[in-house]
Structures are given as C-alpha cells and as structure tokens.
Amino acid sequence: SQQGEEDPQALSIQEGENATMNCSYKTSINNLQWYRQNSGRGLVHLILIRSNEREKHSGRLRVTLDTSKKSSSLLITASRAADTASYFCATAENSGGSNYKLTFGKGTLLTVNP
Amino acid sequence: NAGVTQTPKFQVLKTGQSMTLQCAQDMNHNSMYWYRQDPGMGLRLIYYSASEGTTDKGEVPNGYNVSRLNKREFSLRLESAAPSQTSVYFCASAPTANTEAFFGQGTRLTVV
Numbered sequence: 677s678q679q680g681e682e683d684p685q686a687l688s689i690q691e692g693e694n695a696t697m698n699c700s701y702k703t704s705i706n707n708l709q710w711y712r713q714n715s716g717r718g719l720v721h722l723i724l725i726r727s728n729e730r731e732k733h734s735g736r737l738r739v740t741l742d743t744s745k746k747s748s749s750l751l752i753t754a755s756r757a758a759d760t761a762s763y764f765c766a767t768a769e770n771s772g773g774s775n776y777k778l779t780f781g782k783g784t785l786l787t788v789n790p
Numbered sequence: 791n792a793g794v795t796q797t798p799k800f801q802v803l804k805t806g807q808s809m810t811l812q813c814a815q816d817m818n819h820n821s822m823y824w825y826r827q828d829p830g831m832g833l834r835l836i837y838y839s840a841s842e843g844t845t846d847k848g849e850v851p852n853g854y855n856v857s858r859l860n861k862r863e864f865s866l867r868l869e870s871a872a873p874s875q876t877s878v879y880f881c882a883s884a885p886t887a888n889t890e891a892f893f894g895q896g897t898r899l900t901v902v
Binding site: 680682706707709716717718719720721724764766768771774775776777778779780781782783 | 794823825831832833835838846848849878880884886888891892894896
C-alpha cells in the first residue's frame with residue numbers, strides 16, 4: 677500500500693484565499709517532500725522538510741511536519757489561479773543501509789477560481 | 791539543459807508485446823526511479839536504483855524489469871504487456887536517494 681495519503685482529495689477555493697493540504701504517512705522517514713503536477717505533465721519539486729525539522733517556508737509555501745503524528749501539511753497563502761494543479765507528498769524512507777526510496781501519496785487536486 | 795529525458799513519449803502496444811522505456815539524466819545523479827501514474831492512484835513506485843549497480847523493487851514491480859545501464863540511464867522493460875499496464879510512466883532522478891527528485895515528462899503507454 678502507498679506510504680502517503682493526502683487529504684482532501686480535492687479542494688476548490690477562490691483566488692486570494694489560503695489552501696491547506698494534509699499528508700499522513702505510515703513508517704519512519706528521513707524527510708518529506710511536496711511536489712506539484714500540472715495536468716498531464718511531470719512533477720516539480722516544491723519543498724523538502726527533514727525529519728528533525730518542524731516547519732519550513734518557501735515564498736508563499738509553508739510546510740509543517742509532526743513526526744509523532746506521522747503527518748505534514750502544506751499551506752499555500754494568497755492563492756492564484758496559476759496554483760491550480762495536483763499536489764503530492766512524498767516520503768523518503770530508508771530501505772536498508774544507506775539506501776532510500778521515495779514513495780508518493782495519491783495527491784490533492786487544487787482548483788483556484790479567478 | 792535536458793534534465794531527465796524519457797523516450798518514447800507515447801506508445802501503443804498489443805497484449806503480449808514487449809518494449810523498453812528509456813530514461814536518461816544528465817545531472818550526474820546517483821539515484822533513479824520508475825513510477826506509474828493511474829487515475830486516482832497517485833504515483834506508485836515500480837523500481838528504483840539508489841546508486842549505479844543497484845536496483846530494488848518498489849510497490850508494484852510485477853510484470854516489469856529494470857536495468858541501470860550506467861549512471862545516466864535507467865530502463866524499464868515490459869516483457870509481455872498486459873492491458874493492466876496501461877498507464878503514464880514517469881522516470882525521476884535525484885542526487886542521492888533522500889534528496890529532491892527531478893522528473894521526466896512521462897511516457898503514455900496504452901496496451902490493447
């Protein structure tokens with residue numbers, strides 16, 4: 677089964693509002709990452725937060741990580757129509773020795789209405 | 791500045807045919823991945839290669855094989871394609887296995 681699970685599956689908001697997406701995962705991780713995918717295209721990395729970090733900012737993005745609850749949230753402030761996309765969380769898990777694998781959740785489809 | 795290049799971009803196969811999806815990166819990355827993306831399922835990891843010379847199974851490896859030909863190239867082979875393998879396949883690479891990944895534009899595969 678997949679490691680990450682995003683919530684909600686779909687989110688529709690008005691331009692200028694904030695969007696919050698959540699991610700829960702199952703096992704210990706080295707880091708958690710968020711990606712964005714515009715329709716039918718490859719994924720683009722947004723932000724990485726390590727397991728010993730609790731919060732990270734990048735422009736209009738704010739990510740939190742709670743390892744005790746195995747959950748993360750992505751906040752996009754002052755959303756724009758151009759933010760319309762699918763957003764995925766991904767976890768880097770140790771798969772033995774110094775090997776890690778990167779597994780993704782099912783994603784949240786964000787629609788920002790002008 | 792190519793990044794991660796996947797070929798082909800589109801492919802239609804008949805059930806039982808075989809084919810190899812090619813992936814190459816020019817960023818000197820150690821780790822490479824193959825994912826499939828189906829509607830409502832997000833991305834599922836098929837195989838990955840944490841470094842040159844190693845490959846490991848991901849969440850959905852059945853029906854696939856991989857080859858890490860060299861540091862640049864990581865190919866995915868379908869020996870006997872099935873309709874259930876109709877999907878969009880993404881290759882990705884990363885400097886190391888616990889850093890950000892860079893994705894190709896995908897291969898849209900249809901098995902009829």
